[in-house]
Amino acid sequence: NAGVTQTPKFQVLKTGQSMTLQCAQDMNHEYMSWYRQDPGMGLRLIHYSVGAGITDQGEVPNGYNVSRSTTEDFPLRLLSAAPSQTSVYFCASSYPTQGRYEQYFGPGTRLTVT
Amino acid sequence: SQQGEEDPQALSIQEGENATMNCSYKTSINNLQWYRQNSGRGLVHLILIRSNEREKHSGRLRVTLDTSKKSSSLLITASRAADTASYFCATDPTDSWGKLQFGAGTQVVVTP
Numbered sequence: 001n002a003g004v005t006q007t008p009k010f011q012v013l014k015t016g017q018s019m020t021l022q023c024a025q026d027m028n029h030e031y032m033s034w035y036r037q038d039p040g041m042g043l044r045l046i047h048y049s050v051g052a053g054i055t056d057q058g059e060v061p062n063g064y065n066v067s068r069s070t071t072e073d074f075p076l077r078l079l080s081a082a083p084s085q086t087s088v089y090f091c092a093s094s095y096p097t098q099g100r101y102e103q104y105f106g107p108g109t110r111l112t113v114t
Numbered sequence: 115s116q117q118g119e120e121d122p123q124a125l126s127i128q129e130g131e132n133a134t135m136n137c138s139y140k141t142s143i144n145n146l147q148w149y150r151q152n153s154g155r156g157l158v159h160l161i162l163i164r165s166n167e168r169e170k171h172s173g174r175l176r177v178t179l180d181t182s183k184k185s186s187s188l189l190i191t192a193s194r195a196a197d198t199a200s201y202f203c204a205t206d207p208t209d210s211w212g213k214l215q216f217g218a219g220t221q222v223v224v225t226p
Contacts, residue, residue: 041218103147
């Protein structure tokens with residue numbers, strides 16, 4: 001299993017540009033989530049999904065959209081990038097209905113908005 | 115808002131010593147989890163302790179949970195240089211299942 005994969009690894013955007021961060025998992029996990037990590041602040045939940053077709057907001061959803069059309073994929077869209085969105089983004093998945101509450105993380109995408 | 119807060123923020127020890135870090139949280143939880151992050155990498159799950167458990171072991175790791183004090187501790191025994199990393203606690207709240215809330219982490223440096 002590849003686990004959780006994220007692309008790209010690095011990205012530089014100009015203010016106002018849009019882009020999609022890709023996330024995929026091959027473990028048939030029902031639960032997927034997106035976090036951002038800023039220095040000294042740990043991880044903060046952006047959006048999450050409990051299954052295909054179901055998404056919900058986390059702690060810091062503004063400026064981001066998500067969709068979940070398949071179990072495997074959970075892309076994160078930045079609608080109009082702002083310097084405040086400069087961060088490292090992590091995707092994670094888990095299988096809580098099987099009693100597996102631990103989350104598996106991807107390697108991250110480091111985003112810089114200038 | 116961050117649910118968990120780790121203490122200390124940074125810890126520097128020598129190989130062979132034990133490392134202890136603490137986590138405090140604010141609301142009721144289903145479980146509490148500890149993760150490790152090596153520099154520039156994603157988080158790796160270390161251990162999960164459920165709200166009805168008080169202590170759990172996994173290899174050189176020992177986790178305790180005191181729900182009355184809303185606190186947890188992670189002990190790494192006989193530290194190795196490879197244990198150098200940031201360690202995060204994450205709480206799984208009872209009122210928002212699955213929406214983990216992370217603390218800011220403890221940065222541990224183990225010198226040979």
